Structures are given as C-alpha cells and as structure tokens.
Amino acid sequence: MKPQGVLIAGNWKMNHTPKETEVFFEKLKIGIQSLDALAKASLDNEQIRVCVMPPMLCLQTALTKTKNMKVTIAAQNVHFEKKGAFTGEVSGPMLSELGINTVLIGHSERRHYFGETNETVTKKINSLLSQGFHIIACIGETKAERQHQETESVLKKQLDAIISDQALSQSQSLVIAYEPVWAIGTGLTATTKQVEEAHGFIRSVLTNKFANKSGNIAAQKISILYGGSVTVENFADLLHCENVDGGLIGGASLKPENMIEFIKIAARSSS
Numbered sequence: 001m002k003p004q005g006v007l008i009a010g011n012w013k014m015n016h017t018p019k020e021t022e023v024f025f026e027k028l029k030i031g032i033q034s035l036d037a038l039a040k041a042s043l044d045n046e047q048i049r050v051c052v053m054p055p056m057l058c059l060q061t062a063l064t065k066t067k068n069m070k071v072t073i074a075a076q077n078v079h080f081e082k083k084g085a086f087t088g089e090v091s092g093p094m095l096s097e098l099g100i101n102t103v104l105i106g107h108s109e110r111r112h113y114f115g116e117t118n119e120t121v122t123k124k125i126n127s128l129l130s131q132g133f134h135i136i137a138c139i140g141e142t143k144a145e146r147q148h149q150e151t152e153s154v155l156k157k158q159l160d161a162i163i164s165d166q167a168l169s170q171s172q173s174l175v176i177a178y179e180p181v182w183a184i185g186t187g188l189t190a191t192t193k194q195v196e197e198a199h200g201f202i203r204s205v206l207t208n209k210f211a212n213k214s215g216n217i218a219a220q221k222i223s224i225l226y227g228g229s230v231t232v233e234n235f236a237d238l239l240h241c242e243n244v245d246g247g248l249i250g251g252a253s254l255k256p257e258n259m260i261e262f263i264k265i266a267a268r269s270s271s
C-alpha cells in the first residue's frame with residue numbers, strides 16, 4: 001500500500017489530434033464505467049489518481065470530455081514568464097484560465113530537443129509553484145552517464161536545482177518523475193533493482209533536503225513516479241518496487257484500453 005496512493009500519468013507527447021482526443025476520452029469513460037467496484041472505489045477515494053497530458057491544442061477538448069470524470073488534465077510544458085514576447089510559448093495564466101492546474105516540467109525531451117537546462121527547469125518550477133500549480137518535475141540520467149557510474153551525481157544535481165527553498169515550502173504541490181533517458185521510448189525498461197536503487201536514492205536526497213524544514217514526513221509524502229517504457233506487462237512489477245508511487249507513461253498511455261488496464265493493475269497492487 002502506497003501512503004500517497006498511486007498516480008498514473010499519461011504523457012501523450014506530440015500524439016493525438018483534437019478529434020482523436022475526443023475518441024480517446026469517450027473510450028476511457030466507457031472503460032472507467034465498467035471497472036469493478038474495487039477499482040472504482042480506488043478512483044473515488046483518490047487512492048488511484050489518473051492524469052493525462054495531451055498536446056496544448058487538445059487541452060480544451062480533453063477538459064470538456066472529462067468534465068464528470070476523475071481524470072486530471074495537465075500540460076506537457078509551460079513558460080516561466082506570465083506573458084511577453086516568447087513566440088510559440090504558453091503561460092501559466094493561459095493554462096489556468098482554461099482550467100489546467102497541473103504541468104509537467106523538465107521532461108528529458110524538452111531538455112534534449114529544446115535546450116532546457118536545470119536552470120530553466122528551476123525557473124519554471126518556482127514560477128509555476130508561485131502561480132498555484134501542481135508540478136510533475138522530471139529527472140533522469142542518459143545511457144552514457146549510467147555507464148560512467150554518474151547516475152546518482154546527475155540525479156543529485158537535478159534535484160538540487162529543482163528543490164529550491166520555494167519547492168521545499170510547497171512540497172505538497174510537487175511530484176518527481178524519474179525517467180532514465182535510455183529507457184524512454186526504447187522498449188528498455190530499467191530493472192526493478194535499478195528502479196529501487198534510483199528511487200531510494202531520490203527519496204534519501206529529498207529526506208536530507210527536508211531535514212531542517214518540515215522534516216521527513218514531507219519528503220515521504222512526495223510521490224516519485226517511474227517513467228521509461230512502462231507497459232501493462234511490467235507495471236505491476238514496477239509498482240511493487242519500494243518508493244515507486246506510480247508511472248509516467250508515454251507510448252502505452254495513448255490507448256484508452258491500456259489506461260484502464262493500468263488502473264486495474266494499480267487497484268490490485270494496492271488492495
């Protein structure tokens with residue numbers, strides 16, 4: 001049983017058009033309605049939480065389609081400024097007016113393809129926390145960094161950047177997603193041993209950070225998600241790992257029937 005429940009977060013990346021978004025949520029709704037009593041109760045009491053991150057252009061459709069559903073719609077990215085000359089960007093106030101209050105920040109694809117750094121990620125987190133958002137912040141090492149035994153130093157550096165004083169004081173709004181870059185979209189899932197080691201290390205860094213603030217309890221309460229080739233086949237094993245509080249799921253989250261399966265797996269694992 002996970003103290004903070006299980007979070008199933010689907011990151012669609014640049015997939016699904018607005019029409020496909022409609023169809024996805026219609027199917028998801030039917031799937032949720034036909035869940036057994038245990039899974040339904042877990043959604044109702046928020047022991048299992050479902051979050052879907054469609055592309056910006058599909059957010060409105062997703063919000064409309066999920067009006068009466070226990071599903072959070074989140075954005076995959078956001079700018080740290082509230083407005084201004086930043087062509088192609090989207091701000092917190094724009095998202096919040098739409099009804100979005102959760103954002104993904106620092107995904108490795110944003111870091112690798114769009115030049116985001118620990119610095120810009122920190123700016124975004126601090127700005128969005130002060131705008132009242134919930135944040136899923138991504139960290140993770142590359143294949144070369146793992147091969148050079150740098151996994152822990154990379155994670156520590158990323159966490160040092162992310163966990164500012166502001167993040168410490170608003171930790172209830174923060175979720176950390178550990179996504180080893182080499183496992184993303186490659187079909188290579190980290191082994192449960194690698195996952196437990198990384199998540200245990202992340203938890204220990206968080207605990208140290210909170211030592212002089214609100215204490216261990218706050219560190220324990222931060223959910224740590226695993227991401228990187230999560231499938232309906234490996235999700236149960238991943239959820240059994242200590243300090244894994246859910247999944248950040250890319251490719252496999254694009255099918256509503258998989259999302260239903262993830263909910264069922266989470267319900268079984270927390271019963």
Ligand code: 13P
Nearest residue numbers: 011184185228229250251
């Ligand atoms: P995949 O599940 O497709 O490997 O993607 C993981 C991911 O990057 C989720 O944010």
